[in-house]
Amino acid sequence: MLLIAPLVSAQEKSAGVSTPSIAEAVTASATVSNAPSLESLMSAYSDLRVGLDTVWVLVAAMLVFFMNAGFALVESGLTRAKNTVNILAKNFIVFAAASVSFWVLGWGLMFGDGNAWLGLKGLWFVSGADNSPALGSDYSSANPFSTAVYEGVYSAINWSPVPLWAKFFFQLVFAGTAATIVSGAVAERIKFGSFLVFSFILVALIYPISGHWIWGGGILGMTPADGDFFGNFRDFAGSTVVHSVGGWAALAGIIILGPRIGKYKDGKVNQIPGHNMTSAALGVFILWLGWFGFNPGSTMSAGNGSAIAHIIVNTNIAAATGSLGALLMALIINKKFEFTMILNGCLAGLVAITAPCAFVSIGSGAIIGLIAGVLVVLATFAMDKFKLDDPVGAVPVHLINGIWGTLALGLFYNTDIAKSVAALDTGLSPIAQTVQQLKGILLVGIFAFAISFVIWYVLKIVMGIRVSADEEQEGLDIGEHGDLAYPDFQIEYHKLVGNKIVEDKISANGEEVKA
């Protein structure tokens, strides 16, 4: 009480006592002008509670917002210089598009009161009734002195004691993340306009519908009645809701687009190295930072400091062991400390811990991350095996580890931590929980992949989704944007054979490597 010591003295002086008892204080206070009533103290407490929770949720949301910069850097860094403007522009405009489409419709579909499959009320422009930060009676413990009861149409997210626009902004940055995942997978060959249209649809329709099932009070997240097949699915911060959904949409795009020219030729896999490892490294640092908003922020309240601290440490340890796991795995296979594998190992660990961070111990988090690091390396090889050309490894990182993390929540399920950290304990055994997780993974997977596939296909027919071969060879920067990312620099095209460089061509206009 260093700071307020003088105040106390002053008040003590006026009350004429040195250490007032409660009884004396009550009496004394009543005689002091401006003396607070217990009621006003309660009100003031509510005020502070809302202020603190809002600050926490919004700071976390800002960190997640900044992940857009991280994805832009990772994705452009891992692709070629001639497509840099295009990739940066895609990752930039995708959040602008998400901001509009989640506002117009996405939020309502996801969090509006409705049925087990869809939000139906307050659909458009976040304009439904809502008296947040008032809380429902179930959640009164979060703000014990608020006597206002929640009245509105977004009840599924009413457990968070923050104002409506704070909830919206936090959820918006998550929706934007799902869209930005797709960007990397379809890089270096997709039409800018088609990508933009797909992003609008993803954020307005696909993401919020499966999101409704899990976080919007729908079929997967709800407590099952006897005999219900689905239910009790848990995903704390979105291994499935965000990352797998983005990953499924990416996979559908990869299949319909086909590989980049020259990637698979004469039965060989040609590595197409990214143009800027500084970008890639900074991007992953920014994503790692952003995840400290993504996971701990998903408490959507600062009411439980211990929970937030547990989640941040779990998030960090999985990133660390993910990096180390991928480093070791790549060292075994390629005898090199492969940097892009270290980076994707880190992201893999982060994606995997996203669902279980509030349900498992720190030790389990370390193991989950380590396995994620191994998985991402193996999955990267597997993708090339199937000639699925994913320039930045979006599917190995977000889809494979989104699935792994969602399963891991079950496998490492810890009831005590589920109660004290997530406050979402299902009471199930690890096996039973894993089964429910698996059902959710399948349902969301089938939905997200199928609908994305259809939309990509329709876009292909209606407006085309792939640039011409000429434009692809020349680089999308010139074709789509009339611009170059680095006009002052001489660009050349190399190929690594083993660890030797074969210099192929010096070119400023982005012609393709001819090996």
Next chain:
Amino acid sequence: MLLIAPLVSAQEKSAGVSTPSIAEAVTASATVSNAPSLESLMSAYSDLRVGLDTVWVLVAAMLVFFMNAGFALVESGLTRAKNTVNILAKNFIVFAAASVSFWVLGWGLMFGDGNAWLGLKGLWFVSGADNSPALGSDYSSANPFSTAVYEGVYSAINWSPVPLWAKFFFQLVFAGTAATIVSGAVAERIKFGSFLVFSFILVALIYPISGHWIWGGGILGMTPADGDFFGNFRDFAGSTVVHSVGGWAALAGIIILGPRIGKYKDGKVNQIPGHNMTSAALGVFILWLGWFGFNPGSTMSAGNGSAIAHIIVNTNIAAATGSLGALLMALIINKKFEFTMILNGCLAGLVAITAPCAFVSIGSGAIIGLIAGVLVVLATFAMDKFKLDDPVGAVPVHLINGIWGTLALGLFYNTDIAKSVAALDTGLSPIAQTVQQLKGILLVGIFAFAISFVIWYVLKIVMGIRVSADEEQEGLDIGEHGDLAYPDFQIEYHKLVGNKIVEDKISANGEEVKA
């Protein structure tokens, strides 16, 4: 109350009751050692209030500080490789200079008690009397249990319930922003030393004087008495205070410096493309992030969570629609998704929403941003029309949209939001408010432009402001800093003709393009 459940149980046990009533609690507490008095609860509340508000204001200030990195990246990215060190150095040292000169004098001129035109008390080194976070009686609602009354010489900013140094730091980062805006406009030709001197003067004198008029209790912000011409001007976070002032100073510099060699030749406008779109994109992402401190942080308190949430959503939607507006406008004119226009559209939306974010609805914010995106494209063309060479578009972004945003506050004025979010309602109709806004825009514009013009002119005579033509051709990095930004890379000079590249010259020492 998950976290504190054990404590309560322990206390309950010692009191021998399971659910104590108030009356019982009061009695029981009096018998427990360390039982708190109501007074100490009030004090503790004050303590928490100050802690929370300080954390919020400082976190917001940090985000605004980081905008220096954003501006450095945008401005260097949009200019040539041969001047990169110079631009980075300018944008780096400008905040160091601002930190010193706002401390020495700027703060006192802006927030010191004085008259309608100038702060006069506590001028030097922020050394005036001030017992913050104590609050004036007008603001007691912000901290209902503080009985200390504000005593000091910085009364105009006494509505913020944080300690003096927190107020100072928040205001400092705003002052620094104004100075850094100038940097881009005068890039690629200004002498480093002259820019440094101008920056000191801008932050010590120009910015704080017009700032005093609006935020320091001066002529524009004050409630007008009957018959007063000025007054009731509103600018929530600085469309005018920060951005227009920086923009006017930039415009004066552009005029006195003249265009870069080769920009306007034989009646043609030669585009001089920036050297690094990765830098530019990352820079704008950082600025977008920084604006979440700039606007929501201007509450300078976390007392109203709903207000903060409203402001952040408004800020974001304007950035989004600004980006989309500029994209569409550039697509119509140039048939390309022009990336630099998307980026400047985003910044334009952010600048425009800065004044009105706490006075208008989210829908209005979306429209304000959209118009800003269109305006920035048109203004960019207009600048070239008048042969005003602004390498990074500082005037279209900060001046034009600073004016637009300040006017938009009036045009879209919403009394309910002004009351509940800004807590600064004037009671005026949109038209009447717009008129007062216009008066302020003119007064600040005349002052900031005229005094900047004079200072640039005096600097030109006294120490020179433009480097030699030789140095300009060779690049300022070598001339001013004895350094190169990218010494390991081969630099060449291209020119885009349509979307074809004309390769002009490969050069490592920065010679000028000869088309």
Next chain:
Amino acid sequence: MLLIAPLVSAQEKSAGVSTPSIAEAVTASATVSNAPSLESLMSAYSDLRVGLDTVWVLVAAMLVFFMNAGFALVESGLTRAKNTVNILAKNFIVFAAASVSFWVLGWGLMFGDGNAWLGLKGLWFVSGADNSPALGSDYSSANPFSTAVYEGVYSAINWSPVPLWAKFFFQLVFAGTAATIVSGAVAERIKFGSFLVFSFILVALIYPISGHWIWGGGILGMTPADGDFFGNFRDFAGSTVVHSVGGWAALAGIIILGPRIGKYKDGKVNQIPGHNMTSAALGVFILWLGWFGFNPGSTMSAGNGSAIAHIIVNTNIAAATGSLGALLMALIINKKFEFTMILNGCLAGLVAITAPCAFVSIGSGAIIGLIAGVLVVLATFAMDKFKLDDPVGAVPVHLINGIWGTLALGLFYNTDIAKSVAALDTGLSPIAQTVQQLKGILLVGIFAFAISFVIWYVLKIVMGIRVSADEEQEGLDIGEHGDLAYPDFQIEYHKLVGNKIVEDKISANGEEVKA
């Protein structure tokens, strides 16, 4: 109370009074359902207190975490393109390694209860007993209504009122910083594997042991009994604990590794310019930002808003005057505005203010920073004098200014500020304090340098620490990682002679400059 006004009215209505007195409120409340008891208000207060402190400590920790990105950019930017992947990979994996080794052992050694030299309890996996955020009786003022008394084995850090994992995470990011400092000093020649092993050892053993002496209740930080030689050493945020320790380890590495090929030849010093000033500048901006977590966050509580505000302003002014001091010093010596000196001057000011920020006035902070800026320029020259090849200036920045800052705490010691900001007043005079500081500097210096020297030496014998001359010439990116940082760009090697460039060789595979 804007926000909660409606609630109050509602409550007032139900109680039938317009402005209830305390006595009335107590009675009235008892009749309202859900009426809070004073006890529950206390509990709720505790809850908020913990939430706020946790948010502050974790946000600060995130900023410090992000310094890893800053160091990666500064260090890679100031070295050659051919070693970029290697340096980025080192700075990336070092935090992963730190995360594991500080969890496994480092934390326990540093903060476990033990003796004056070592932590002994709760050594492994942060698994000791600890009921944080409960506080010890000494610290009850930080949370006056918590009646729980601390019980655990990490008593030395029990003054911070946050949960255990929040303490851990904050301390972890500090430990990681010490390790990352080493990275730059040994750049462009060290084996990746050996560096990784050294980092594990540094964070698991070296850093936590000397850290225990100062922050863990050990020999240096403790209040000395009569006749004790050591004690009363103060280091608020780690000029010695973090920066000097990292600096000593770096110096030992530099000596054992020897200089890079070509740096000192024929009695001449050949400057080897860094490849990317954009990276370096962004890196320092990120570090400057990170320091706003580093220093103000070291309060490890938001209980004293005025203290946090004082510390952030002190941190910033020292960064500013450090930049300006180095700029002036380099201008005097080299007649140029040398950018790398401005950047290192900023870092020097930040390192120097780290220890004294909570013990000295803002004016003193400005002077401390200014001197740091001068020192870093002089120390850089001195290093070359002794043929100590430190590619990024890690020793001048972190060691020299770590020492300077620790001494400056004594020289500028201000008792009033020590009491109100640091709450760690020793009661000593500036001279007496300086003497105790000096003793600590020597003890830590001898320990950290000697043990680092031994470990580097053992590593040299056991696994080798320097890459082959061939690999060094070709670049470590290919040799260690089978990768290139910028495969699309043509790389060349320049040398600056005066401010003229001598173009030596165009090479894509990283061969050494032959002047």
